[in-house]
Amino acid sequence: MPGAERNTITTDLALVTAIRSGDEGAMAELYDRYSSIVYSVALRVLQDAGAAEDVLQDIFMQLWRNPGAFDASRGNMGAWLAVIARHRAIDALRKRRPESDIENVVVSVEPDLASDAERSRAMTKVRGALETMSASQRTALEMAYFDGLTHAEIAEKTGEPLGTIKTRIRTGLMSLRKVLAA
Amino acid sequence: MSAHEEYADDLALYALESLTGDERTALEQHLETCASCRRELELLRGDLSLMALTTAGPKPPARAKQRLMAAIAKEPKMPMVVKTASEPARRSWMRLPGWVGWAAAAAMVVLAVSLLRENSSLRRDFASLKAQFGEQSTKLEEANAVVATLLDPEAKKVELVAAGAKPQPRGKAIYRKNRNLIFLASNLEPLPPEKIYELWLFPANGGPPIAAGLFKPDARGSATVVNPPLPEGVEAKNFAVTLEPESGSHEAPRGTVVIVGAGE
Numbered sequence: 346m347p348g349a350e351r352n353t354i355t356t357d358l359a360l361v362t363a364i365r366s367g368d369e370g371a372m373a374e375l376y377d378r379y380s381s382i383v384y385s386v387a388l389r390v391l392q393d394a395g396a397a398e399d400v401l402q403d404i405f406m407q408l409w410r411n412p413g414a415f416d417a418s419r420g421n422m423g424a425w426l427a428v429i430a431r432h433r434a435i436d437a438l439r440k441r442r443p444e445s446d447i448e449n450v451v452v453s454v455e456p457d458l459a460s461d462a463e464r465s466r467a468m469t470k471v472r473g474a475l476e477t478m479s480a481s482q483r484t485a486l487e488m489a490y491f492d493g494l495t496h497a498e499i500a501e502k503t504g505e506p507l508g509t510i511k512t513r514i515r516t517g518l519m520s521l522r523k524v525l526a527a
Numbered sequence: 528m529s530a531h532e533e534y535a536d537d538l539a540l541y542a543l544e545s546l547t548g549d550e551r552t553a554l555e556q557h558l559e560t561c562a563s564c565r566r567e568l569e570l571l572r573g574d575l576s577l578m579a580l581t582t583a584g585p586k587p588p589a590r591a592k593q594r595l596m597a598a599i600a601k602e603p604k605m606p607m608v609v610k611t612a613s614e615p616a617r618r619s620w621m622r623l624p625g626w627v628g629w630a631a632a633a634a635m636v637v638l639a640v641s642l643l644r645e646n647s648s649l650r651r652d653f654a655s656l657k658a659q660f661g662e663q664s665t666k667l668e669e670a671n672a673v674v675a676t677l678l679d680p681e682a683k684k685v686e687l688v689a690a691g692a693k694p695q696p697r698g699k700a701i702y703r704k705n706r707n708l709i710f711l712a713s714n715l716e717p718l719p720p721e722k723i724y725e726l727w728l729f730p731a732n733g734g735p736p737i738a739a740g741l742f743k744p745d746a747r748g749s750a751t752v753v754n755p756p757l758p759e760g761v762e763a764k765n766f767a768v769t770l771e772p773e774s775g776s777h778e779a780p781r782g783t784v785v786i787v788g789a790g791e
Contacts, residue, residue, distance in 0.1 A: 427579035
């Protein structure tokens, strides 16, 4: 539904515009909409509720201080926040300093994640896609995605050749794309 | 995938931030000139963002929202135009003598006239503040647009050098004490494996250099650092960029100096 998607994106942008003028209510609404995505990603990566809460707090606080970091050119707000939550959580996990340019990523994704129904539909599809993968494909993808490991680190941990890990990750992502496009 | 087949494995790893070293550098150089691989990268990031949904379930505790909203409320705000007076304590008028009513009525008339004048004055103040706010908003929008262009990785950035000369690494730090530090660099060499660039502020009081942010250049050798956390009240004498181990050298620069401020 491209029309519905446009409307919801406008609503996200309208909230961001209201936040720019210091509207705390708009911030609360945006938080209600996306805090569970940000928190659950951070919790999955960090495995620690307190640390995940800190990531959640940092991301929304930064959005309050600099709402201009998000604009329509960044793509879909839910997806953009999910990408940032993963990066920040991995930075915290590996005790890295936050990368300054992560907010600049452009995320191109079809489903709009602003509504619970869209999120739920997309979640079912992605879980279905993960189930179609072989266990080794899924593990390699999850180690890279949720543990922030490089392909060399995954190869070392699993005892598999580098090339095998690379191929597994790519073919895993191809199956994900296929299921999402269906 | 619609991108170049030979880069397909590396693009997937790059989207996951799992590609390092020479492979990363080679791919970034290719991305600079290949629009179809750049588009594929955006799509891969989109696909991967949906992986986040598989974690759905746990909700943040209610106190997290309270903590956020309390922190937001403490942030500096625009001054309020009108203050609400605290409500006076209720009194029992029934026990007071009759003349008090007339005196109170007279006082109310004086108060009403005074309030009308104050109201009119507040309206004028409000109109003036509104006009100022509108003007400042316009200036802020213009400033935001300028900053957005400066920091946009997609913006065309061209370094002009003497004809025939090779572009050299260079940087520009713009600093206002307690306000902003904006650092823009160009023509930086790609990072060797497990290395990172680090910006340093040299205080005017001769104190030790202060770490002002780790950064990686993009495929074109450009990088920005915007408002890194810095101690309060530091006057800057100079800035420099060093090449450091990937975790950075937070206490003092250990690596080689890549670029340094030309003057004090």
